Amino acid sequence: MLKRPVRGQKKRKEVHKKLKPSNMACGSSEKSSPDWFDALAKKIASNLDSRPSKGLDSFKCVFKMSRRTFEYICSLAREHMAVKTHFAFSNGKPMSLYDQVALALNRLSSGRSLVSIGDAFGTSQSTVSQVTWRFVEAIEMNGHQHIRWPSTENELMDIKSQFEQIQGLPNCCGAIDTTHIVILLSTSKRRTDVWLDSKENYSMPLQAIVGPNLKFLDIFSGLPGMLNESSLLPYSSFYDKCQKGERLNGKKIKLSQQAELQEYVVGDSAYPLLPWLLTPYQGNDLSQTKVDFNKHHLATRVVAQRALARLKDVWKMIDGVVCRPDKHKLPSFIFVCCILHNIVIDMEDEVLEELPLYHCHDPGYGQDFCDSADVTASVSRDNLALYLSERNHP
Structure with a gap:
């Protein structure tokens, strides 16, 4: 069962019913206090x-x-x-x-x-x-309406503005990352290695695109752990929409007289470099312009790391090892935990101020690398790196 991005208007419903006292000793009445x-x-x-x-x-x-x-x-x-x-x-x-x-x-x-x-x-x-x-x-x-891609230009502009305030990346619409939901399968079900990931764990990956306020804008799960970030991405409807020009297809911005930059999301080196997915420069012998770009890039995409870390910290059923899950139902549990994560944000819950911020959501998993790079995307990344350098060092 695959979880696809969901569209719909976000609704913040308040419950105004007056609650009555109840006896908790042996259960409660239909209303509460x-x-x-x-x-x-x-x-x-x-x-x-x-x-x-x-x-x-x-x-x-x-x-x-x-x-x-x-x-x-x-x-x-x-x-x-x-x-x-x-x-x-x-x-x-x-x-x-x-x-x-x-x-x-x-x-x-x-x-x-x-x-x-x-x-x-x-x-x-x-x-x-x-x-x-x-x-x-x-x-x-x-509750699925709480996870959706921005449906209006104003919503997307607000997201872009918040991302630019983080580390100056213009026209950025999200940060993408993937975490592993580790599962323990019964001995009778260990007939295939398809669920084994790169760390020899049985797992189900969760791919998420995250906004600047740590809210999930799009999630995808349900496939086995043998798929790493770059091989999982093409199975998602987010990838399909972006490749068809149905998403991240808004107004381009001018970086210079010659260079324009389309809408995009940022991801780490495990993802392919695409016109709509900008990844950091790889290698040790990098120019100062590229080193600086990587710093801005990391400080921006950290929102995805924090969102996934908080998801697992708060909704611990999908943290650690999920014991003998029904693999057909597990994507629904993951999806609902993501919905609940977003609901707390949408409700502007005061508890958010007390929740810690972590970065690590996949302990034991190292950094993967993908060498795939689109030529047009490479030019766009170079133009953006130069733009940031000139702006920060006029």
């Missing part, structure tokens, strides 16, 4: 031996989001999760929507086993599995 939030967070933190981080209350520490964002996510999941199946705690008390969403979010964010989550919530591992999958279906269906 501040007491419910606190009791739930403390209960989970106690059972999972989780301690509040500095600056975060127990709820934000457990769920990595504010209560306002939690309620918005509940509004996205409500309709789908209310259909057909009714879940209950081990004592027979029915689970409310809030209970189910809390369980699913904790499963995705903690990365704990089904048994551990079940013990924390007072339910079976089977219920944990079913509730989590029902939640993933709901968010995949009703």
Whole structure:
């Protein structure tokens, strides 16, 4: 199952329903209250031996989001999760929507086993599995609009402006990077090496194009780990659209009287150099102009590294090793974790100020190199490097 870029208008829905108190001891009512939030967070933190981080209350520490964002996510999941199946705690008390969403979010964010989550919530591992999958279906269906390529010129201009403020790269529309979701396959399923990557891990790569605010603009996953960055790229619809001139086809800017620069994204040396994908110069014997370009380039594309590192740090189910996953469902779990990452940003959640920024999202994986270089792209990169040099050293 391949995840394709999604189009649609971003909607920030607020949940304005008045919440009523509930008894958390054996589950909650369909509506909730501040007491419910606190009791739930403390209960989970106690059972999972989780301690509040500095600056975060127990709820934000457990769920990595504010209560306002939690309620918005509940509004996205409500309709789908209310259909057909009714879940209950081990004592027979029915689970409310809030209970189910809390369980699913904790499963995705903690990365704990089904048994551990079940013990924390007072339910079976089977219920944990079913509730989590029902939640993933709901968010995949009703939250996909939070991951989309900018649909208006003003949105794209804003992204370009923010990128240029980072390190001066003009007309840049995104940063691309790939991370590996490492998986542990059962012995009976290890019949092929197609899932083995360059580090001899079974994995599923996730390719992401990231905006200056660490928001995912486009993601692609679902293929086996044998594909590195350069070989994975052509399978994505992002590549297909760019090659056909359907994306990154906006207004060119003048770097000089003779040179123009089209819209592009930046990526590391593992990617091919293309007119719409600018990579750094390779080699040790580089001119000062090229060295300076590489510094600007690295400082710009670091947003993709930070976004993927935060994704894995917050949504730990896809960090570390995913134990015996259903490879047909795993892309949906990855997709939903990316949606949730974006929702926290779209909601301008105050928890963002407390989340750390890391760069490393693929520990143990070294830098790959791709020698493929388009001639036109090489000229564009040279022109941009010269432009930056002249501007910084007039």
